[in-house]
Amino acid sequence: MKTIKYIVQKEFKQIMRNKGMLPIIFVMPLLQLIILSNAATFEVNNIRLSYIDQDQTSLSRELISKFEASEYFSVLGVYPSKKEADNALKRGEVDVVLEIPRYFERDLVREKRNSLAVYLNAIDGAKAGVENVYLNRVVRDFNRKISVELMQPEDRTLKQMNILTIPSFWYNETLNYKTFMVPGILVLLVTMLTLFLSGMNIVREKEVGTLEQINVTPIKKYQFIIGKLFPFWVLGIIILSVGLLIARVVFNVPIVGNIGLIYLFTAVYLLVILGMGLFISNYTDTQQQAMFIAWFFIVVFILMSGLFTPIESMPDWAQKLTLLNPIRYFVEVIRMVMLKGSGLGDILWHFGVMSFFAVVLNALAVWSYRKTN
Known part of the structure; x- marks a missing residue:
């Protein structure tokens, strides 16, 4: 010793x-x-989003305002055409481009359904997957809101069935x-x-x-x-x-x-x-x-x-x-x-x-x- x-x-x-x-x-x-x-950190914040609004209606502007209010997205602006949006994606200026089609509001009122085109920079596949989840969450909330607004008055009195999940986060509550x-x-x-x-x-x-x-x-x-x-x-x-x-x-x-x-x-x-x-x-x-x-x-x-x-x-x-x-x-x-x-x-x-x-x-x-x- x-x-x-x-x-x-x-x-x-x-x-x-x-x-x-x-x-x-x-x-x-x-x-x-x-x-x-x-x-x-693997958390994804400040997602740079731009959009192509071919509808220019109150519903399309309301959808964009949903993204502007989200804490995950930074809405940079609007592109007049898909070509310019694609070039912005290539240059790395934006992460996500949302394309709102023409007659978006009209078809939504008539058919009660419609679709949106989303273009994501997926060089980082994990980040793109998280961005897609956040985007779908915003669209889902928007869809839930306008579904009530577009519902016929006689249908609004019907009781809708809804199942809620109450999460309990263990070991890392925040x-x-x-x-x-x-x-x-x-x-x-x-x-x-x-x-x-x-x-x-x-x-x-x-x-x-x-x-x-x-x-x-x-x-x-x-x-x-x-x-x-x-x-x-x-x-x-x-x-x-x-x-x-x-x-x-x-x-x-x-x-x-x-x-x-x-x-x-x-x-x-x-x-x-x-x-x-x-x-x-x-x-x-x-x-x-x-x-x-x-x-x-x-x-x-x-x-x-x-x-x-x-x-x-x-x-x-x-x-x-x-x-x-x-x-x-x-x-x-x-x-x-x-x-x-x-x-x-x-x-x-x-x-x-x-x-x-x-x-x-x-x-x-x-x-x-x-x-x-």
């Missing part, structure tokens, strides 16, 4: 001496949490997207910081030539790995603590469950990430190589973690592949504990898998480290 203590002291001194590294470790992750949590995103982004920042720092740790010793001096000492391999790992484990816990404080104070994200469970799972999770970083460091010769390899893995882990794309929407082979992704388990656990109030029994399977990963990766890190060339 005394040997490990000296190695840990050496690592902390090296971290504190590097004045350029301290802002990267402590300041940048917190700024990224604040910025990304406000920017990373439907605030930051409540969903902040815990996941916090996981990514803790992961990236600890993986990159641990991945470049031993490599830096190789580059400056101090690794050979350490290798000729009687330090055992496991003592060296633990001494290298522990300081970054502590940094990961500190970053998590400050991130949770920002999530609660700045973004008002609830912490319903036991915060001790989050720290317990994080303690094991950091062992997985640090073991992976040290394993990468053992097989690279420069910090640049270590950074590229770590970045390759982190990109795959992030995209397949379920943070931005639901795992249930992935192909079967991708869903099975995510079982090897440690970020997936941490994202699920931190949301379960913070937002649902899940207990140890609910996350026991995640904890068991993470413990297995920690044992395997750290065993590989110790095994792959060579004291002789």
